[in-house]
Amino acid sequence: MFKALKEKLFSARKKLENSLEEAKPEIAVIPDAAVDADILPESVSTPASLESERKSAPKFTEKLVSFVRDREFIISEKDIHDILDELEMGLLESDVAFSVTEEILSHIKSDLSGSKRKIGTSVDSIVRSALADALLGVLGEGVDIVSYIKEHDRPVKILFTGVNGTGKTTSIAKVAKFLQNNGFSVVLGAGDTFRAGAIEQIDVHGQRLGIKVIQHQEGSDPTAVLFDTVEYARAHQIDVVLGDTAGRFHNRANLMNQLAKIRRVIKPDLIVYVDEAVAGNDAVIRAEEFSKSVGIDAVMLTKVDMDPKGGAAISIAHAVGKPLLFIGTGQAYEDVMAFNPSAVVADLLGDA
Numbered sequence: 001m002f003k004a005l006k007e008k009l010f011s012a013r014k015k016l017e018n019s020l021e022e023a024k025p026e027i028a029v030i031p032d033a034a035v036d037a038d039i040l041p042e043s044v045s046t047p048a049s050l051e052s053e054r055k056s057a058p059k060f061t062e063k064l065v066s067f068v069r070d071r072e073f074i075i076s077e078k079d080i081h082d083i084l085d086e087l088e089m090g091l092l093e094s095d096v097a098f099s100v101t102e103e104i105l106s107h108i109k110s111d112l113s114g115s116k117r118k119i120g121t122s123v124d125s126i127v128r129s130a131l132a133d134a135l136l137g138v139l140g141e142g143v144d145i146v147s148y149i150k151e152h153d154r155p156v157k158i159l160f161t162g163v164n165g166t167g168k169t170t171s172i173a174k175v176a177k178f179l180q181n182n183g184f185s186v187v188l189g190a191g192d193t194f195r196a197g198a199i200e201q202i203d204v205h206g207q208r209l210g211i212k213v214i215q216h217q218e219g220s221d222p223t224a225v226l227f228d229t230v231e232y233a234r235a236h237q238i239d240v241v242l243g244d245t246a247g248r249f250h251n252r253a254n255l256m257n258q259l260a261k262i263r264r265v266i267k268p269d270l271i272v273y274v275d276e277a278v279a280g281n282d283a284v285i286r287a288e289e290f291s292k293s294v295g296i297d298a299v300m301l302t303k304v305d306m307d308p309k310g311g312a313a314i315s316i317a318h319a320v321g322k323p324l325l326f327i328g329t330g331q332a333y334e335d336v337m338a339f340n341p342s343a344v345v346a347d348l349l350g351d352a
């Protein structure tokens with residue numbers, strides 16, 4: 001995942017490390033026997049008290065080295081400026097949204113520029129933690145969906161909406177399988193009664209997975225379908241209702257009225273907006289618009305496996321202000337991951 005973005009981050013990381021290494025005064029390794037003021041490096045200034053102690057104390061070298069290690073050096077703006085400019089271009093080329101790119105850069109800048117670090121600290125850990133903190137800052141804390149379901153009254157009602165053609169129906173089936181694998185029972189509601197074929201499509205997934213699908217005729221009221229789905233879940237002690245809904249854009253007023261009615265009657269726990277990672281910045285803009293006009297609680301991005309850039313996945317939670325709940329990583333039912341920001345950052349920085 002995110003091959004191109006990983007390469008850009010790796011390059012910035014290495015350049016930052018080299019630059020900080022150069023900015024750092026050297027620590028000389030001095031053999032005990034050779035301790036002599038003449039061979040001390042110029043960058044090491046020793047206080048007078050240490051000078052006399054050096055002559056008498058047998059462990060002087062150790063003390064000196066640890067004293068130097070404990071001293072601090074300051075990372076200046078010029079040590080990182082050009083590299084951050086390059087990183088900015090790299091992030092934008094990877095489809096990371098402009099506002100998110102700026103946020104990442106300002107986080108790194110405020111973390112590093114002008115900061116004092118111990119000479120003995122490895123530059124690798126300084127740079128890694130600056131990049132990781134900046135990325136975590138935009139990815140947010142995420143949501144642990146398994147804990148979320150355990151903590152809420154049953155049935156937990158999760159509805160899916162979004163632009164047609166992005167993989168919404170397949171995603172509902174994948175999430176159903178994921179929840180089953182985590183010990184929850186599931187029922188599906190065929191609430192996209194507008195798009196021709198949508199009911200049959202979700203029904204086929206239900207049959208393949210052995211999951212009940214509540215459905216009415218094409219063109220019927222989606223609220224009625226989802227109401228029946230919730231009733232079915234209550235009657236059969238089912239843990240989670242996953243409801244499909246229409247997500248067409250060309251009829252915004254209808255869509256909003258329909259979702260407002262569903263919201264009023266069904267009182268969903270989560271409305272999840274589905275879009276495809278391969279749409280890059282367009283997916284982020286669409287999600288922002290959807291969030292403003294319809295109101296969403298979380299996001300799912302499909303086709304992350306086909307998007308080496310990774311910009312949408314990095315940007316969407318911060319841009320929309322809602323967590324990225326799941327990512328789709330392939331065509332099979334198993335190809336879904338609950339989005340875990342710390343694990344993604346570790347993967348992006350090559351630590352996973």
Ligand SMILES: Nc1nc2c(ncn2[C@@H]2O[C@H](COP(=O)(O)OP(=O)(O)OP(=O)(O)O)[C@@H](O)[C@H]2O)c(=O)[nH]1
Binds near residue numbers: 167170304306327
């Ligand atoms: N590679 C890959 N393909 C996916 C992923 N999610 C869905 N797809 C594929 O995208 C295609 C469209 O998915 P569907 O679920 O059928 O979606 P749709 O019929 O276009 O319409 P909606 O359900 O309204 O979004 C199918 O071939 C899916 O297998 C994913 O995460 N990765």
